[in-house]
Amino acid sequence: MPFFEALGVSVSFGGLTALRRVGFEVNQGEVFSIIGPNGAGKTTIFNCISRFYDVDEGRFIFKGRDLTRVSPHSVAELGIARTFQNIELFRNATVIENLLLGRHRHRRSNLLTEVFFSGSVRRQEVGNREKAEEVIDFLDLQAYRDQTVAGLPYGVQKIVELGRALTMEPELLLLDEPSAGMNMEEIEDLAFWITDIKEELGITIIMVEHNMGLVQEISDRVLALNFGETIAQGAPREVLAHPEVRNAYLGEEEAFASG
């Protein structure tokens, strides 16, 4: 049984087909990248996994469970964390509070014990802090710990979002264009972190990414999409060299030749 599997997934919005019978498998412990030009349907895949969109046909299977039938918040409870293309942080909260929210799926307390802040709630909260501080340490966020997210630079906000996903201690991590808006230095750091997340924390990653250098460097396998259809799938080098992929990214042969 594969760790994560998409089976013939189709999605359309009105007359527009966003995904047409897309299928792929992700093995445990690998970095799986999804590439494709704008509008190819990459983020749509993520939004279907998160249950923000309904699929028309097909299924997503995570560890043998059909994801297309659960409610949006249960996806996180099953152990799938994600980041967003346009940063969806809790803007008026501090970095540490954002990270602590990642602990929500590990909540063991109930409203009554929380009102009295009983010993068990206290222990749980101290545990949550410990985990959040570990992530702060891991991603070098100490300097921003108590700052409000809204005032932070874009690149840092992206890292905070990654951190929030990590405090969830997920088994599968969905990264939506993690390097967008980052400078070269930040992208290098990101490459190290993603590799560390895979190797040290043992988290499987599915990543949508436009930076081909990063894709080639860190992914184990790549899926290329164009207009909602699979055009190539396999090892990064092969996929990036695939003529149809080059076509999709660079247009016609002539454009490619001159560019």
Next chain:
Amino acid sequence: MRFIMKKDYYQDIRLFKYRSTFFWYAALIVGCGLVPLVLDDYLLSQLTFVCMYSIATVGLMLLTGYTGQISLGHAAFFAIGAYTSAVLTSKGLPFLLALPAAGLLAGLVGIFIGLPALRLSGLYLAIATMGFSFIVDEILVRWESLTRGNMGMIVEFPSIGPFSFSTETRYYYLTLTVLVLTLLAARNILRSPTGRAMIAIRDSEVAAQAMGISLARFKTTAFAISAFFTGAAGSLYAHKLTFINPESFTILVSIEFLAMIIIGGLGSLHGAVYGAAFIIFLPQVILMSKNYLPTYLSEQTGLESALYGLMIILFILFEPLGLYGRWLKTKFYFQMFPLYKKDTFRREKKFFKAERR
């Protein structure tokens, strides 16, 4: 500026950040306890109203300031609390049970009112909750066998055992105690997962879901908690006035609650209390200052209402963070003295604007 060496994680969570903070809160409580020695009955009763309204605004603050769900229906929860307590005590139930029962029933109704919030937000939610408030009002008027309709109900002074809260001072202590308990409970909720989930829903519903937060569950929870506190405040209100009728719980009360939390400063518990104090004492201050005005001004009709409205408008214009924001700035000024720059807070605001997508 003060720096503390943190040695364990609990230091980040505890109620009082510094030892001095604890000292000041203790001093405040002692001060509030001593107030009846100085104030006359009239002012003391105004202070009782501040405490009472604060309990309700803490409830509304949790819902609007922290969860981001607006409500124009809190007068209804207030009314449900008041009538529940009035009816139960008239049937012989002790006040000590009627007070939480009033909160619980309001909370229960709050769950149902939370349901439309799953589909509505902003102005639409405001209208829906307002509609609910009209329904409750209508029920109170029509259900004469229970509420005596527009004739109103006489409510007894509350008592615990043989001890009756019949004097101003005793009632003040009762309300103050309930307020302190309310604030403690609210603080505890806010520093645990439920409170964080509420803030998450306010800032980004999409991200909240991605964290595993069930919108349905936590929005209704927020409504229930909020209604619980407001209902308890309603019970205290009924026993303070010893007479209630549906006219005491009109839409104006809901609007007043909203004005209190906005003037106090959305998103802070301090703000809930400051706002209540401001709205209740403002008319008093205006009345008192009337004596110092020239006669042709002070005898104008409608002067109070006009000044009252003007003050609120000015506040929202020049201090959008509310009284609590003003307090933070003043505190910061003294902490940073003499390095404080006038632009410290302004720059941040400009940045917000540029960042807005």
